Amino acid sequence: MGPARAVPLAALRIAAVLLLLIVGFLLTPLGGRIPGTLVRRWSRWVVRAAGVRVRIDGGAAPEGGLLLVANHVSWLDIPLLAAVRPARMLAKSEIRDWPVAGWMTARSGALFIDRDRIRALPGTVARIAEALRAGDAVAVFPEGSTWCGRAQGHFRRAAFQAALDAGVPVQPVRLRYRAAQGTPDTAAAFVGADSLLTSVWRVVRARELVAEAEVREPIAPGSCPDRRSLAEAAQLSTGLGGVVRRRLPVRTGGGRA
Numbered sequence: 567m568g569p570a571r572a573v574p575l576a577a578l579r580i581a582a583v584l585l586l587l588i589v590g591f592l593l594t595p596l597g598g599r600i601p602g603t604l605v606r607r608w609s610r611w612v613v614r615a616a617g618v619r620v621r622i623d624g625g626a627a628p629e630g631g632l633l634l635v636a637n638h639v640s641w642l643d644i645p646l647l648a649a650v651r652p653a654r655m656l657a658k659s660e661i662r663d664w665p666v667a668g669w670m671t672a673r674s675g676a677l678f679i680d681r682d683r684i685r686a687l688p689g690t691v692a693r694i695a696e697a698l699r700a701g702d703a704v705a706v707f708p709e710g711s712t713w714c715g716r717a718q719g720h721f722r723r724a725a726f727q728a729a730l731d732a733g734v735p736v737q738p739v740r741l742r743y744r745a746a747q748g749t750p751d752t753a754a755a756f757v758g759a760d761s762l763l764t765s766v767w768r769v770v771r772a773r774e775l776v777a778e779a780e781v782r783e784p785i786a787p788g789s790c791p792d793r794r795s796l797a798e799a800a801q802l803s804t805g806l807g808g809v810v811r812r813r814l815p816v817r818t819g820g821g822r823a
Contacts, residue, residue, distance in 0.1 A: 579770040582615035602652050609648035613777055616769050624781030627651035631698040631734035635800050636741050638707035640754040643741050646777050653703035691728045698732035721801040726793040736785040738803035746774035
């Protein structure tokens with residue numbers, strides 16, 4: 567595709583994504599009355615509208631209360647994970663102050679965590695556990711920041727305590743982005759000095775990008791005695807365990823290369 571066609575197509579993709587997001591958030595007041603299959607389909611459409619193909623492998627995630635955990639690469643991870651199982655997101659508190667996106671995130675039923683206030687952490691864990699006991703799925707990116715997919719972060723343990731307290735399973739999901747020929751592709755990575763707009767523009771201009779979600783075996787309640795071992799089991803399940811990790815420059819907003 568030549569440059570002359572790439573820009574209009576990219577703009578059309580952004581318009582399509584925005585339209586789907588507007589429709590989705592207009593329907594949020596309906597809450598649980600929207601069938602999960604429709605939410606999954608809408609989530610796939612959001613990713614496809616950005617010009618990215620979707621592939622989900624593995625079995626279906628369990629119903630009922632569930633802690634859904636995945637590695638974190640891109641802003642696309644959110645709709646991609648919702649295509650596996652619709653869930654309430656655990657989001658950093660700064661997102662509340664973002665124009666438009668903050669209001670939309672709050673309205674979607676997201677739970678917020680203030681990463682700079684350690685004393686607030688027990689209250690956040692209690693709110694997650696309460697949502698899990700109520701039968702909700704809660705989606706968490708335990709690395710805490712976005713990584714490019716070639717380097718990885720370490721799974722933080724706090725959210726896993728909520729799963730232990732609520733007695734619900736943990737569902738690990740491995741997220742990857744590849745070129746059409748199957749080689750790893752970092753076009754979707756939201757890292758470095760990128761702004762969200764820069765990252766979105768790079769994705770919608772990418773050619774034949776494929777988003778993969780691999781649903782691993784759920785970790786049953788009681789199979790791990792504490793949050794440390796539970797976090798390690800989930801990290802190993804997503805294929806991130808045993809990796810030599812190095813700290814790299816942090817993007818404004820928390821992502822890493």
